[in-house]
Amino acid sequence: MSVVDKCSKCDAHCCRHIAVQIEKPVTNKEIDQVRWYLLHENVWVSIDHDGNWLLEFRTPCRQIVNNQCGDYGNRPAICRDYPGENEFCERETDDTSYAVLFTNENEFLQYLKKQNLKKTTLRTRIKKSQAKQKVQRNRYV
Ligand code: SF4
Ligand code: SF4
Numbered sequence: 134m135s136v137v138d139k140c141s142k143c144d145a146h147c148c149r150h151i152a153v154q155i156e157k158p159v160t161n162k163e164i165d166q167v168r169w170y171l172l173h174e175n176v177w178v179s180i181d182h183d184g185n186w187l188l189e190f191r192t193p194c195r196q197i198v199n200n201q202c203g204d205y206g207n208r209p210a211i212c213r214d215y216p217g218e219n220e221f222c223e224r225e226t227d228d229t230s231y232a233v234l235f236t237n238e239n240e241f242l243q244y245l246k247k248q249n250l251k252k253t254t255l256r257t258r259i260k261k262s263q264a265k266q267k268v269q270r271n272r273y274v
Contacts, residue, residue, distance in 0.1 A: 168242075
């Protein structure tokens with residue numbers, strides 16, 4: 134089925150939000166910035182399957198008329214290029230395009246907590262493994 138065929142049967146799903154790539158938050162200041170984004174209604178942050186962080190505004194395009202583009206011939210280049218050659222549009226992939234999705238501050242804080250736990254567990258494992266290796270080395274001297 135061509136993109137046009139699909140689109141004529143769609144409710145302009147991809148025209149109801151915009152997403153811009155942001156830097157992965159690493160410092161406390163950057164993490165706080167993401168918290169601030171997520172405190173706003175209809176603002177989401179996600180990580181895609183390539184590890185890119187995206188800031189998403191869940192707000193429809195003003196050009197939507199009857200679930201179609203009301204100015205199709207004059208639509209911006211980004212709309213013309215979407216979804217790209219041999220790519221699936223989001224109607225076909227739906228929310229599986231997100232590896233991780235935060236729709237509010239709480240989800241983001243829970244994610245950070247889990248990441249910290251993972252790091253701590255990893256550090257503990259490395260320390261245990263190093264201690265084990267040291268014991269084994271001492272046995273052979
Ligand atoms: S989500 Fe897919 S099918 Fe729907 S309008 Fe966009 S490109 Fe067309
Ligand atoms: S300009 Fe048209 S194609 Fe582009 S987002 Fe708006 S409604 Fe969709």
